[in-house]
Amino acid sequence: MSKGAYYNAVQNAAIRFFDRLGRTSVAALEELGRHGVLVAESIYWLVAGRRVGQSVRLGALFSEMMEIGVRAIGIIGMMAAAIGAMLAIQGIYSLKIFGAEGHVVVGVAFSMVREFAPLITGILVAGRSGSALAARLGTMKINQELDALEVMGINPVRFLVVPSLLASMIMVPTLTMMSMTLGLWAAGLYVNAALGISLTAFMDQTIDVLTVHDLLHGLGKSLIFGFLIAIIGVINGFLVKGGAEGVGKATTRSVVQCISAIVITDMLFALVATL
Amino acid sequence: MAEAAQNRPAVIEVRNLVTHYGSRQILNGINVDIVEGEIMVIMGGSGSGKSTFLRHLMALQRPTSGVIKILGEDVWSLSQKALFNLRKKLGVTFQGGALFSSMTVGENIMLPLYEHTKLDRMTMEIMARMKLEVVDLGGFENLMPSELSGGMIKRAAVARAIIMDPRILFFDEPSAGLDPVVSSQLDDMILRLRDAMGMTICVVTHELESAFKIADRITVLDRGDILFVGTVAELKSHPSERIQNLLNRRSEEAEIDADEYLRRLTGDKLEAEGMPR
Known part of the structure; x- marks a missing residue:
């Protein structure tokens, strides 16, 4: 493998690693956000459900x-x-x-x-x-x-x-x-x-x-x-x-x-x- | 029916409906009206966007842009309470029936009554039995969904969908997974519901025979665009080659650019690996 191709491969591997890391982090944050939304929604329905006719x-x-x-x-x-x-x-x-x-x-x-x-x-x-x-x-x-x-x-x-x-x-x-x-x-x-x-x-x-x-x-x-x-x-x-x-x-x-x-x-x- | 339909008010109005999944555009600015008392069939091949379109019509999914008015109300500008109230006027039969497996057929059908009315249990049971009679399932109220056949599950789902006497009834692929005889019975039932209860019915299907049998008007979707809206007769005699290909199940022979085709297959991998193309 030529030196250029080698550097290219290393560069691509690094890009893939950071790409995956970024995607995983975003997915984890998204899931955390969903937890928060779900908790907030649950509290809302518990407290205000009766008011909107859904106790x-x-x-x-x-x-x-x-x-x-x-x-x-x-x-x-x-x-x-x-x-x-x-x-x-x-x-x-x-x-x-x-x-x-x-x-x-x-x-x-x-x-x-x-x-x-x-x-x-x-x-x-x-x-x-x-x-x-x-x-x-x-x-x-x-x-x-x-x-x-x-x-x-x-x-x-x-x-x-x-x-x-x-x-x-x-x-x-x-x-x-x-x-x-x-x-x-x-x-x-x-x-x-x-x-x-x-x-x-x-x-x-x-x-x-x-x-x-x-x-x-x-x-x-x-x-x-x-x-x-x-x-x-x-x-x-x-x-x-x-x-x-x-x-x-x-x-x-x-x-x-x-x-x-x-x-x-x-x-x-x-x-x-x-x- | 179709001629008379032109004089009736639209119960669903869709204007410039655009939907994206990520960067992929699924619906490209759709405009269509569904008028009161008609059976509108939405057709299209796989990936045409018809299921997404149906989710918009049922107010289950917010579009990227555009307006959907159901019974005169702009769905996505309604308050949560108003949206709940609007949904009470809609009935949906999903592809697999979507009956709750932990409840009996009767309990499934009574659920909307439990949630939205203050009726006593006996009245609810009577109403559930009446709706089961409408779908030819009288006496099945104490069975569990797992004890029913595919066709029976769909009919029970119809009974649940009509328990609140909705103004608009949606069907998602009613014939899917059913044999031709049961499928035809279901089509007859859809026609009966329209005639006897005066409901507006919207059916998504890819079964031509079924569509031609029940439709007052047909909307043909292809790759996120509306190709055609009109009656069955108009559709059958439409001069467009694309529509006739769809009706005759012929795939179009698209012109393929060799370089583009190779890029689609390999992505950027060849270049990434430093290999010549």
Whole structure:
């Protein structure tokens, strides 16, 4: 290859790289913008929907709460209990080194209420409902059901997004409360079996060490997780292109983005709250 | 019907409609009127812009420029509330039916009533059953859309589209995916809806037989331009070679410039790689 042709090829590769970088950045910004618009639209329909004759339907809200919350009780309860027991097992194992295994309650209580209950609940709801939301809306878009809603004079954001968003923001904190209780209860059972501390004593000690601030820390996080799960699921559903393959991609993308958003938000929340 | 149509007011007026997708121009300044009570069929081959045109007519997509007036109102200058109210006067049957898969046929049909009226459930159910009778689907209200055949789904979608007694009814490719017998039944139903309910109907299709059967007037689109607007008889006897080619499914033999053709195939890759052309 001549020197000129070589420089030409390098130059073209560089142009292609920056071209792709530019396009990706613009696409990311566009998606971020869509998130913003969707949030603003959701708030608008929630607040002003009744004024324009399109209030949010309670039936749809309850149906979403059932789907996101009630149907997830089994799996989330089981996972929360397993995590609670695991925290107790690891806590006793570590503290035994210092002969302080009696203090395991403090570690388990803080970890479960401030960290693990919201996190595990968020991740499970993201896997279950975030993906389902993306798949459902994506399929509806491909089947022109979203267009059908619009020509019927029914705003798709008000009809589909707001109930899911509200349900997620109500049910994720509710499920988190349940996770906290079940996790602590399972931990208490193990501690009772391993150290002979009664369940009542374990719970009394837990209530003593925990403050309202700790509870709000966990619930505040879960509220944000609920918001993120719904918005990310909906955006990925609305952005579906290209048939069944597009729906599959949107579903996977939704789960990955939801879990990443939850973990990063969790870290930021912990950082800000403990400053 | 077509002669009488000239004396009736236009329910849809399209003026200088231009649409771009990115840098590609899809519609090149379209002007057309659809008058009250007529069946207007919009025809054209793939890529002619007819689906985009229909989305504009249904107020689903904002054009790059131009004016669309539906029932005398400039669609894109309306407030959101006024646009919602206007949409209540429109009914649409999409290509695949677009029934909501999580609802029964009856619930699908009642949905616009739920959203826009304060009727009690029993009245809504009666109205839904009446509309199902109109489309020959009486007794199917409790089935799920997945339990219906393609033709039934389209008829159920028509029942949903007419539940609010719209002034204008749109059909997107009503014959697509249907066998000739079912397709012909659907055509008969469209004619019946026009005659019995006095609706203005706009149908987008590429099925010639169907178009000739139902149309009062036909608009032929080609590459974003209107080639023809007129009756079936006028279309059949039109002297334009381009129109006759479209009707007879003949592709035009365009003159091809060899250099241009090579550039189209390779893009700028040959030059980018430093290779001689």
